[in-house]
Amino acid sequence: MTEEVNFCIEEAKERMEKAIAHLENELRVIRAGKANPSMLSGIMVDYYGTMTPLQQVSNVGTLDARTITVQPWEKAMIAPIEKAILGANLGFNPQNNGEVIRIAVPPLTEERRKQLVKQVKAEGENARVSIRNARRDANDEFKKMQKDGLPEDMAKDAEGEVQKMTDTFNKKVEELLQKKEEEILTV
Incomplete structure (x- = not known):
């Protein structure tokens, strides 16, 4: 692949990593009933x-x-x-x-636990949106490069690689959310 394509893929990966880091920070602040x-x-x-x-x-x-x-x-x-x-x-x-x-740190009520789970899910959705935006921007960039002479198969390969990264990062988001939900719902 060309240097431009690799740069675009790396940029998308960096944005996805930042989305995960932001999610981790947001989840760290949400209390789960234990003092932290x-x-x-x-x-x-x-x-x-x-x-x-x-x-x-x-x-x-x-x-x-x-x-x-x-x-x-x-x-x-x-x-x-x-x-x-x-x-x-x-x-x-x-x-x-x-x-x-x-x-x-007072124990959480059942109602408060449910609110926190909703908050966790909302943060997870924000992270997913950021990841999808990074994918979309990278794919748009590949389409522009294709118009400027990038071979179609190379553009498709690059899009496939970005999609694999998107799937991997979405899986990480899911794991983080599941872990935090369990933490919140554990009495």
């Missing part, structure tokens, strides 16, 4: 006038399956961290003992 430090990953704290990620001003860990602990590096940061956690609207109620902030 990544639940607090998007929280920004006012650190002396600068908005800073929580992980850069404290240690975030889990005490057990139902408790997240946040240990600020400076005691003066306890109040701003608590404020940031409450302001993030995650449904958590942080409590501190003057040194450590503890967050009890």
Whole structure:
């Protein structure tokens, strides 16, 4: 195959990989009833006038399956961290003992589990759409190249390769969704 075709295939593969990475990040934030430090990953704290990620001003860990602990590096940061956690609207109620902030992760209700599964499926569909868009763009590019003199069999081979990649990445999306659904529905 020509260099242009290979470049186009690589570009499509890169876009599909980014779709999978984005899906993994989105699924990591959706809580499944177990305490996980990544639940607090998007929280920004006012650190002396600068908005800073929580992980850069404290240690975030889990005490057990139902408790997240946040240990600020400076005691003066306890109040701003608590404020940031409450302001993030995650449904958590942080409590501190003057040194450590503890967050009890409430168990999920059946209704909430179903909502989370719907959210997971929506994220999966977004990833599939991104993958299909990458395939479509690559195929359009092959058609343009064909008009500019690329042999038809080479264009068909390239389209076939992109389709194989699409199938592989869709299978990955399905595996990620299934794993997350099981995690959410496990009581």
